[in-house]
Amino acid sequence: MSERRTLRLYRMNGGVQRRVVSKDGRNNIRIDNIDGMVKLYLHDIWTTVVDMKWRYKLTLFVSTFLTTWFFFGVLFYLIAMANNDLNIEQASNHTPCVMNVATLTGAYLFSLESQTTIGYGFRHISEECPFAILTLVFQLVLTGLAEIFVTGAFLAKLARPKKRAETVKFSQLALVSKHKGQLCVMVRVANMRKSLLVQCQLSGKLFFPDVTEEGEKIQLHQESVDFQFDSNEQCPFLVLPLIFYHVLDERSPLANLTAENLKVRNFELVVTLNATMESTASTCQSRTSYVPQEFRWGYEFKPLSIGTHRGKYVTDFNYFDEIQLSSDSLLLQEPRNEKLLLEEEYSKD
Structure with a gap:
């Protein structure tokens, strides 16, 4: 037969x-009407991310980088605006917080270069702005942890014994x-x-x-x-x-x-x-x-x-x-x- x-x-x-x-071998039970389900999932964020479907995991991976690049790019742009770095008619003795950043696009590129460690050349941070230095340090620490988390979730999903069980x-x-x-x-x-x-x-x-x-x-x-x-x-x-x-x-x-x-x-x-x-x-x-x-x-x-x-x-x-x-x-x-x-x-x- x-x-x-x-x-x-x-x-x-x-x-x-x-x-x-x-x-x-998949669980065929659906759970409905549980109060605080989102909160419960967020409490165990590691398991939630590992169990995500691949399309959601790839979306999370891409959005993590794009969001952090843009967020800190906006911060650097606001710092430059507060320091009057965007004024075209600057005094000859004026030192910008971030050199060669005069637009939001330039601030975004500086954030990207800092986070991916491909700088510094044309754009670089100066010593005259402590707040910008603290922002840069905070960005590198926070995004480093985020990258470790997302990369670890990828490896954990790839190495799960569940894939071996499918054979x-x-x-x-x-x-x-x-x-x-x-x-x-x-x-x-x-x-x-x-x-x-x-x-x-x-x-x-x-x-x-x-x-x-x-x-x-x-x-x-x-x-x-x-x-x-x-x-x-x-x-x-x-x-x-x-x-x-x-x-x-x-x-x-x-x-x-x-x-x-x-x-x-x-x-x-x-x-x-x-x-x-x-x-x-x-x-x-x-x-x-x-x-x-x-x-x-x-x-x-x-x-x-x-x-x-x-x-x-x-x-x-x-x-x-x-x-x-x-x-x-x-x-x-x-x-x-x-x-x-x-x-x-x-x-x-």
Whole structure:
């Protein structure tokens, strides 16, 4: 079954399935009507700037320079105006605060040259005006801090582990089949880069509506779903695509899942891979989610074609999302209607 067919099956019956987490791992929750949201964002300005979209970040970067150049250019122009430097008929012994600045454009160019350290030549500051010297010092200190902040935000956004997490691939479908005699939920995970991910751990969260014993309705109740690799709790070596298993035993929140009620259940399984990048030793997290329409009962993943070429293993990802019927015939049988079972018991009696 190809990925295109998988997406068609997911979108059947019209409508879009609501999710807590999208298939590409993004948070799919919108927050509205919070008083003081702007103030809260400004309190943590670093995170706000790092999380900005690139178009806003580039706008901030450009506007930071243009604003500071123009602002201090106006200050130098006002200083020149107060010192009577703009008067054409100046006394022969008059010393301007900033030499060769007679217009706002000249003051702007002096501010730009000072901040970008490409001066001084034609325009330069004199020793006769302490206020202009203090303004210049204040400009260099303030704009230096602003440049460090904006540049650091750029580097932080580029170096975020989130970008590394985008090269982790999850299977489009979650399968229910038997593995080593136990009924399991299976997902396939692959690392798409040559650099390794170490200390990999796959975990899950099951979101579903629930009602407590006191009658409280919880729209998104959470239960932990543990995944293992080949029934082994040790960290796997994610150098080739691997299949992770969750055993549907009595401890599982999906213990009562059957082929029949799978069609009417309302839940979302969020799967998260936590790993450490070998190149930087930073922790990255990648996630996806599965809704009931993306579960297949009685299917298993087709084995990937792994060959060799010039002494290297080669994995064919054309078969990454391909599935096949399980070899267990009991899983392939259609679930029997409870009404028919009762009628059979009644006829026996």
